[in-house]
Amino acid sequence: MTNDQNFLNWNLVIGYYLEFGIWDLVIGISKLIMNLFFYLDNNTWLHRLDPRTKIIGVILLSCLCLCFNHPLYMATISLGVVLIAVSSRSLRNLWLLRFILLFLFLFSSIMWPFFAKGPTPLGSWGIIQISRESLLYGLAMGLRLSTFVAIGLIFLSTTRNEELTNGLIRSGIPYPVAFALSTALRLVPTFAGAGATIIQAQISRGLDLESGSIFSRFKKFIPQAVPLFIYAIRHTQLLAIALESKGFSPESKRTFYHELRMSRVDYLTMALLLLFLGLALYIRIGLGLGVILAGRV
């Protein structure tokens, strides 16, 4: 429901940059980060999974992606990931980032054939040789790269910032570290917003960002950086006051409103993923299938 406000539009980001300069680019990027960390508030089976299961799931699925370098086998896994996205209603975020996914796929598919060499040549131009296998291998690599990103996206679309923190703590990471991490992530857009106001204020006073050499541009950075730096100090101090006043102290114990509990579904999910991974390894190593270029991952 609040997602519409974080709708990301690349044309807009680039347009802002041309219009106003670096800070608006920072805002654009931080919006992207917010988007990456943007949780879609649904209640699907994936949302209900323990964050630890999801962290392990991401690792297992990524390993699964590494099993095959034949595009057909790889495509099967990609399809599986898309199905997970559909069932967890996170397709929306994949669609938002479709250009990135497509770019990664195309980039990889086009670049790999130049580097991998296969037995069935299709043509050669000087030192560059392209074979049928290297083309297919490129496709598989393109799929693999986009699938990696998609897995990460699904994870972030179904896991709250707090749950991630929580999951990290339960996986043995100290609370202050996990808390600092999640707070830092949340501060990026706040600081970027302040940066935008600051730059507008300075433009209103005659700061000219449209011309000048690199050196003079750097000098123009100071009127933007100093107020932002002071804002950041002030903001973090207020945050610290608010945190302590609500009883937060990094060393002491605390409870969690969203208590983590591994349920049957969690164990089942992990078992299933392990089973798939074992099966895939058997197909690859035992049967020698799913390989287009032997000797490559």
Place this chain on the structure above:
Amino acid sequence: MRPFLSIQDLSFTYRGSDRPALKNINIDIEEPAFIVLMGHGGSGKSTLCCSLNSLIPRFFRGEYQGRVLVKGKEVSRHTVPEMSHHVGMVLQDFESQLFSTNVELEMAFGPENHCLPRQEIGRRIEQYLAFVGLKPFRHREPASLSGGQKQRLAIGSVLSLEPEILVMDEPATDLDPVGREEVLSLADKFRQENRILLMVDQEPETGLSADQIWLMREGEVVTRGSPEEILPDLSRLKSCGIKPLPTIELFERMGWSGRPLTVESAISLIEKRHLIRQRRLFPTPLSLEGSISSPILSVEALRFIYPQFQTEALRDINLSINEGEFVALLGQNGSGKTTLAKHFNGLLKPSSGRVSVQGKSIAGYSHRELARLVGYVFQNPDHQIFARTVREEVGFGLKALGENPLTISKRVADALEPVELQGFEEKNPFALTRGERQRIAVASVLATQPRAIILDEPTTGLDYTQQKNMMEMLRHLNQRGHTIVIITHSMWVAAEYATRTIVMKDGLILADGRTRDIFANEVRLDQASLRPPSIVRLSNWLGTQALTVEQMVDELRKISNSKHQ
């Protein structure tokens, strides 16, 4: 009975300061009460608040004497998190207090820190979400709430710790009138909770519903008492930098007996004692002033859509502001005031329509040229101050525009004169007070000698004396020929200083006219959830032209003189 709260001989001096922030404070509170704490900027209000939950001396270091006891516990011996069991703290800046990804988790944060079991956390979330009226928003991201809702959430997230004492340091200062109302009504509701509420606020009207008002001046609590005892003492209020209640001021200046705290009681006193008769307010004939001067800022069929939100922030605005006018832009947050104002100096580009400055379309100007014609002072001076000296700060725009050093130093001196900061050239702007920094920001815009100056909330964060100084300065600039446009939430500021008032609502202009006429139509103002200041409401009832106590006294005297003749 052991006192709830006992402050014994408390003095505090911040590290690096030579002036004590608190001096010998002695207060005992035996029973639950709603206390409003008022005083001038820098009088020690925030310092006193911070001393109740050990932020002083634990977070802010300095020289600490005396002691503060909360329920018999000596505050300075405990850490801030330990004190959070007894004292809750709400800050003015609600943005920096919220950091969770949804409303529910924000409410849960405090109880989680106190290691409460899950069920109890759930119960408290329910109870206090209902208290602050945010139940329908429980799954929303805090960033998507309005200002008033955010501050209510901040209050709720502190209440969920169930503290015996709730301290709110200017919780409504950064809010628009609707948000202010929302937060203050919570304060009223909190009285039934049988706890202590200590709230800092600048507006004397807030004090009306309090059990006690404490006045602070230069680190001391000058006096304490009920609103009826404190508010009629005008000279003491003024010495503490607090705006007097206009009804009381009027009665005193007219020599009428009775000290009414509200417009309603003033009206009933006037009626009962036949102090003066009601008249009919005749709209004044339009002055010719407007037709003489030429338009400086004009807008035709302006529409603006924020690309991120895909909603129309401005819908078909037509407006023309003439050279030499003093205009107030009123409206709630999100009504489009700031969006409109940012079009005047080209910070935003219209989605459709036309913006002109001195009759020439804004597209024909560069940012540099516009900076010389239209100055824009942002709300928070700290968003622009960066230099080591006032001279460098104020001269920044001129330097950027390529002026020579001689001209710069002359113009800087010229700009510091109207803001009354002559001789401050070599001072460090960061070491000045908030009111002075605000003036530096104005001076740094003045230095380029723009024809029109737009100010976003020029009085927010200032106490009454500073607000008055700031506005007098703007009036002075206006008399020198500068066109002034202020965006404000402060109704008395608009009533007292602006000659023309524009009311905005939902991206449209709801009303535009002479300030007296705009404030005469209370029904229309109510549509924008605005209310005239109390003296104007009284003036509307009486049928006088006055917008200030001063004017009303003059007018009423004239009326009674003409009757006697």
